[in-house]
Amino acid sequence: AQSVTQLGSHVSVSEGALVLLRCNYSSSVPPYLFWYVQYPNQGLQLLLKYTTGATLVKGINGFEAEFKKSETSFHLTKPSAHMSDAAEYFCAVISPSFGNEKLTFGTGTRLTIIP
Amino acid sequence: EAQVTQNPRYLITVTGKKLTVTCSQNMNHEYMSWYRQDPGLGLRQIYYSMNVEVTDKGDVPEGYKVSRKEKRNFPLILESPSPNQTSLYFCASSRTILSYNEQFFGPGTRLTVL
Numbered sequence: 088a089q090s091v092t093q094l095g096s097h098v099s100v101s102e103g104a105l106v107l108l109r110c111n112y113s114s115s116v117p118p119y120l121f122w123y124v125q126y127p128n129q130g131l132q133l134l135l136k137y138t139t140g141a142t143l144v145k146g147i148n149g150f151e152a153e154f155k156k157s158e159t160s161f162h163l164t165k166p167s168a169h170m171s172d173a174a175e176y177f178c179a180v181i182s183p184s185f186g187n188e189k190l191t192f193g194t195g196t197r198l199t200i201i202p
Numbered sequence: 203e204a205q206v207t208q209n210p211r212y213l214i215t216v217t218g219k220k221l222t223v224t225c226s227q228n229m230n231h232e233y234m235s236w237y238r239q240d241p242g243l244g245l246r247q248i249y250y251s252m253n254v255e256v257t258d259k260g261d262v263p264e265g266y267k268v269s270r271k272e273k274r275n276f277p278l279i280l281e282s283p284s285p286n287q288t289s290l291y292f293c294a295s296s297r298t299i300l301s302y303n304e305q306f307f308g309p310g311t312r313l314t315v316l
Contacts, residue, residue: 096242123307130206130292130307131245177244189260190235190305194244 089114089182093193101201106165108196110152110178113159120161121179121190122152131177137161148172173200204229206308208293214314215283223278223311225293233296234276235260235305236268238289245292251276283315 094109112118119138123131135146142154148171152163161178178193206227215221227234235250237260247260251270265287267279276295280287291311296303 128310130309131294132307133304136304189247189250192237192244192246194242 089118089180089189089191091178091180091191091193093176093178093196095196096194097197097199099199099201100168102170103167106150106163106168106172106198108163108176108178108198110161110163110193111159112161112178112180114180114182116182117156119181120152120154121181122146122150122161122163123177123179123192124148125175125177125195127174134163134176168198168200170200170202173198204306206293206295206306208291208308208311210311211309212312214316216316217284218282221280221283221313223280223291223293223313225276225278225308226274227276227293227295227306228274229295229297229306230273231295231306232273232298233303233305234270235294236266236276236278237292237294238262239292239310240289248278248291283313285315287313288315289313 090113092111121136122134124134125131134150135144137144137154145151150165175195175197177195179190209224232253236248237245239245246262248266249268251257293308294305296305
C-alpha cells in the first residue's frame with residue numbers, strides 16, 4: 088500500500104520569502120514521487136518528479152525537491168516566492184510494480200503569496 | 203498542440219439522468235485515467251485504462267463506467283448520477299503505464315448533481 092501526507096492544507100508566505108511545502112510518503116517499495124501544481128480553474132501540471140538517481144530534483148518555475156529516504160519525505164522548496172506561485176500543490180506517489188501503476192495523491196496544499 | 207480535452211467543462215444535472223463526460227488525447231498515449239477531486243480529499247482515481255479494450259478499477263469506481271474502444275478516447279459514464287457524485291473530474295493520459303512517464307491532465311469537468 089502507498090500513501091501521501093501533506094502537512095498544512097494552507098500555507099501563506101510573503102513575496103520573496105522561502106516556500107516550503109511538506110510531503111511525507113509511505114511505500115512498500117522504493118517509490119516514484121511527484122509534485123503537481125494546479126492553478127485556479129485549470130488542470131494539474133507536473134512541477135517535478137523523482138524516479139531514481141540524484142535525490143535533489145529541480146523542476147519548473149524555480150522549484151526543487153529533495154528525496155530523503157530516511158525521513159520518507161519529499162518536501163518542495165523555492166528560495167524566493169513570486170505572486171504567480173499562488174496555486175494548489177499536490178504531492179503524489181507511485182509504488183512501481185508491473186500492472187499496478189496507480190498514482191496516489193495527497194490532499195493538497197493551497198499556497199497564498201502575501202504582497 | 204499536445205493536449206487532453208474534456209467535455210463538457212461544466213454540467214448541472216438531476217439525480218438519475220444518465221450522462222457521459224468525454225475525454226480525448228492527441229498524443230497517442232496508451233495509458234488513460236479518470237480522477238475526481240473533492241475538497242480535503244485530493245484526487246482519487248476512479249478508473250484507468252492501460253490500452254484499448256483494457257480497463258480496471260481505481261480507488262472509487264462505484265457508480266461509474268468507462269470504455270476504451272479507441273486509443274484516443276476514454277469516456278466516463280454515470281448511468282444513474284447521485285448527489286454524492288457532485289465533484290470536479292479530471293482525465294489524464296501518459297505515454298505508457300510505466301511509472302516515470304508524466305501524466306498530462308485535462309482542464310477538468312465540474313459536475314453538479316441535484
